Amino acid sequence: MDALETLFTRRSIRKYTEQPVADADVETMLRAAMLAPSANNRQPWQFIVVRERERLKAVAGMHPYGEMAAQAQLAIIVCGEAAEPGYWIQDCAAATENLLLAARALGIGSVWCGLHPREERKTPFKECFNIPDGIEPFAMVVLGYPAQPFSEAGKRVQPAKIHRERW
Amino acid sequence: MDALETLFTRRSIRKYTEQPVADADVETMLRAAMLAPSANNRQPWQFIVVRERERLKAVAGMHPYGEMAAQAQLAIIVCGEAAEPGYWIQDCAAATENLLLAARALGIGSVWCGLHPREERKTPFKECFNIPDGIEPFAMVVLGYPAQPFSEAGKRVQPAKIHRERW
Numbered sequence: 001m002d003a004l005e006t007l008f009t010r011r012s013i014r015k016y017t018e019q020p021v022a023d024a025d026v027e028t029m030l031r032a033a034m035l036a037p038s039a040n041n042r043q044p045w046q047f048i049v050v051r052e053r054e055r056l057k058a059v060a061g062m063h064p065y066g067e068m069a070a071q072a073q074l075a076i077i078v079c080g081e082a083a084e085p086g087y088w089i090q091d092c093a094a095a096t097e098n099l100l101l102a103a104r105a106l107g108i109g110s111v112w113c114g115l116h117p118r119e120e121r122k123t124p125f126k127e128c129f130n131i132p133d134g135i136e137p138f139a140m141v142v143l144g145y146p147a148q149p150f151s152e153a154g155k156r157v158q159p160a161k162i163h164r165e166r167w
Numbered sequence: 168m169d170a171l172e173t174l175f176t177r178r179s180i181r182k183y184t185e186q187p188v189a190d191a192d193v194e195t196m197l198r199a200a201m202l203a204p205s206a207n208n209r210q211p212w213q214f215i216v217v218r219e220r221e222r223l224k225a226v227a228g229m230h231p232y233g234e235m236a237a238q239a240q241l242a243i244i245v246c247g248e249a250a251e252p253g254y255w256i257q258d259c260a261a262a263t264e265n266l267l268l269a270a271r272a273l274g275i276g277s278v279w280c281g282l283h284p285r286e287e288r289k290t291p292f293k294e295c296f297n298i299p300d301g302i303e304p305f306a307m308v309v310l311g312y313p314a315q316p317f318s319e320a321g322k323r324v325q326p327a328k329i330h331r332e333r334w
Binding site: 001002003004005006007008010012028030031032034035036037039043045046047048049050051052055085086087089090091092093094096097098100101102104105112114116117128129130131132135139157158161162163164165166167 | 168169170171172173174175177179195197198199201202203204206210212213214215216217218219222252253254256257258259260261263264265267268269271272273279281283284295296297298299302306324325328329330331332333334
């Protein structure tokens with residue numbers, strides 16, 4: 001799929017069909033995530049792939065906007081190696097965005113459910129997934145083939161947000 | 168250009184030719200950036216496009232790893248509407264990553280120079296660009312047609328960073 005079309009037609013997809021997502025496509029999405037840029041090339045990310053239905057139902061109840069996970073084909077929990085404040089948040093966000101774009105390129109729908117910096121959202125994920133100290137649950141990405149169109153009208157470019165040479 | 172190839176071959180490009188970057192391509196990159204996902208669709212980003220040679224030379228001296236800006240065709244300063252702590256950092260990172268990927272798709276090289284959260288880096292940008300209170304300089308993206316290959320061997324996927332069902 002064309003890269004610019006991928007960038008322009010990615011949107012949050014919250015309804016999925018029952019079509020399985022192939023393991024090879026999951027690996028492609030994770031590869032894209034891990035090829036994101038990071039400060040000093042530290043690559044401070046980790047991923048938990050959730051496929052089991054009972055566990056998907058559990059995470060659906062652990063996030064205030066995560067109910068779609070119960071019917072999804074999988075979820076990927078992006079975690080950050082948060083040893084220092086610095087850049088790990090931005091690095092994990094770039095990896096998450098790459099993951100969403102690879103999904104779109106493969107025809108797979110996704111939605112980014114924020115965890116960090118909300119402690120009340122992160123705590124149940126830490127417990128459910130046995131996440132060690134020093135690792136922070138950053139975001140949950142829920143994935144599946146879309147039961148709604150990618151191409152629906154969405155956000156628009158706002159020229160007022162573009163400044164020339166100075167503010 | 169193919170979306171997955173774009174994701175897999177984006178890398179930091181720090182040497183540029185003198186080939187101009189068309190205004191239409193700058194708009195395409197900004198459009199891609201503004202179509203990134205954001206928490207509650209707040210779109211908390213702003214962009215300053217820097218084309219003037221004297222100003223590019225100035226920013227080259229304002230960032231410890233920004234010297235390539237002096238010879239670049241342009242730089243884009245990504246800024247965040249930082250009214251609340253929340254998600255603006257991740258939202259701006261997703262927009263920045265979209266910008267880098269759109270550049271790669273157009274054959275344009277880019278490098279992401281971090282500003283936030285380092286106050287000593289942000290202060291000269293705030294002053295140089297007259298950035299108002301409540302807006303934070305987030306990152307400088309330096310851009311130009313590459314004088315080095317995109318395809319050089321880079322990072323690799325690390326299977327140890329992938330966990331199944333739980334940590």
